[in-house]
Amino acid sequence: MDLKKTYPIAQHFSLERKELTDEGWFTCLGINDFDSNESQWTHWLHPEEATYYQSISAQKRKQSFLLGRVCAKTAYLNANPQESRPNVHIQTGIFKDPVLQNQSTIQWQVGITHSKSIAAALVFPATHPMAIDVEEWDTKRATTMRTQCHSEELHCLEKIGLGSAASGAVGWTAKEAISKALRTGMTCPFKLFGIKSIEAHPDGGIRGLFVNFCQYQFRSWIIEDKVLSIVLPKRTRLIFSENGPKLTNTASKARGLTSVHDASQNHSPVSDS
Numbered sequence: 001m002d003l004k005k006t007y008p009i010a011q012h013f014s015l016e017r018k019e020l021t022d023e024g025w026f027t028c029l030g031i032n033d034f035d036s037n038e039s040q041w042t043h044w045l046h047p048e049e050a051t052y053y054q055s056i057s058a059q060k061r062k063q064s065f066l067l068g069r070v071c072a073k074t075a076y077l078n079a080n081p082q083e084s085r086p087n088v089h090i091q092t093g094i095f096k097d098p099v100l101q102n103q104s105t106i107q108w109q110v111g112i113t114h115s116k117s118i119a120a121a122l123v124f125p126a127t128h129p130m131a132i133d134v135e136e137w138d139t140k141r142a143t144t145m146r147t148q149c150h151s152e153e154l155h156c157l158e159k160i161g162l163g164s165a166a167s168g169a170v171g172w173t174a175k176e177a178i179s180k181a182l183r184t185g186m187t188c189p190f191k192l193f194g195i196k197s198i199e200a201h202p203d204g205g206i207r208g209l210f211v212n213f214c215q216y217q218f219r220s221w222i223i224e225d226k227v228l229s230i231v232l233p234k235r236t237r238l239i240f241s242e243n244g245p246k247l248t249n250t251a252s253k254a255r256g257l258t259s260v261h262d263a264s265q266n267h268s269p270v271s272d273s
Contacts, residue, residue, distance in 0.1 A: 010078045012241040015128045015232070024124035025075035026240070028134075028247050031117050034063045037070050044070055046089040064119060068112040071121035072098065079123060080104050095185060111180060115226065118247060122230065131180035131231045134247075137169035138225065145172035148190040156198045160206070166222055171195060173229035174208055174218040181216065181231045204244040209234065223247045 015022040029037075037044065045053055049069060056062045073088050080102065089101040090110060100110040100123070107126040112119070113134050124130045135145070142165035146154060149171035157167035175193040179185050194211040201207040205221040219238055220229040228245055232238055 010075050011245060012078070013245075014239045014241075015124070016237040016239060017233075017235055020127065022125045022128050023079075024122060024128070024130070025078045026120070026122055026132075026245055027071040027075040028118050028120035029067050029071055031063055031067065031119070034067060037066060041066055042086075044073060044085050046086055048089060048091075052092075064114040067119035068098070068114060068121060071119050072100070072110045072112055072123065075121050075123040076100065076102065076108060076110065079106075079108065095183060097180070097183060097185075118226070120228070120247075128232060128236060129181055131177045132229070133173040133176040133180065134226055134228045135169050135173050136225055137165045137222075137227050139165050141165075142168045145169055148172055148175065150191070150194060153195045153198075156195075160198060160200065162222070166227065169227040170206060170220045170222070170229065173227050174220060174231070177218060177229045177231040178210060178213060178216060182213070203237075203239060221245055 011026045013024055013026060015024065041053060042050065044066070053062065053065060056065060069090055072090055073085050076088055077083060077085065083102075083104075091099040091101055093099045098110050098112050100108055102108050108123055109126050109130075111122040111124070111130060111132045113121070113132045115134050115136050117136065118134060120132060120134050122130055122132045135141070137145075146164070146168035149157075149168060153171050154167050157170055158164070162170065174195060175190050176186070178193050179188060192212055196209045196211045196214070198206060198208045201219060205219055208218050208220070210216055210218075215234055216231055217234045217236075218229050218231045220227055221244055223245070224247065226247055228247065230238065
């Protein structure tokens with residue numbers, strides 16, 4: 001199977017601020033592409049990764065581990081084409097976060113996410129903390145995701161044109177992404193990650209801010225039956241080279257996003273970034 005025919009191999013993005021411009025890469029692969037890569041795992045995995053991979057007994061975990069590494073290394077090698085795939089080591093941190101052990105003069109970091117049908121990864125410079133999450137927004141999971149969103153947050157998401165399932169998925173993925181950026185994961189109550197404002201973004205998709213972490217923003221895109229959310233510093237403009245991230249070659253755009261709505265009247269004294 002030629003994966004390029006189904007999923008783009010890597011998508012470049014720039015990170016623009018008044019005082020600094022950086023760049024990074026985004027990659028995704030479908031779980032259905034696992035068979036194509038499973039037979040090639042020795043060509044992708046570092047020796048330590050390979051040892052762990054061979055110890056995994058659960059097939060779903062094996063899939064997600066390998067495809068996450070394939071995504072992350074594909075993105076990283078676009079930034080550092082002189083390196084080889086098995087020499088790139090992505091360790092698993094104490095709190096299960098991926099830690100990129102790279103030999104580049106630039107200190108790169110990596111974020112990996114999985115849903116039931118795809119794996120995706122971001123590679124970005126350490127100067128710009130980022131995190132990523134992706135979820136399907138089928139009605140079966142919508143009820144669970146909506147329970148982690150305040151009624152005012154859901155109301156604001158629905159007022160800009162999102163349906164019940166999609167609004168819950170946007171709120172969920174934004175909060176999970178900020179928990180990854182802060183290195184707390186799901187150990188904190190989701191109410192700490194409350195969403196303050198939501199608006200359409202001129203570059204496409206949705207932009208939102210957080211009540212308690214106002215130095216961060218999130219960008220979300222509704223792409224077919226999935227929601228992709230990326231957290232990054234508030235004052236940084238994230239620009240994809242191909243008019244927004246794509247999970248397939250026919251990715252749809254976020255729909256019906258027209259105005260700004262505050263989801264909270266409270267403000268945190270944290271400094272702007």
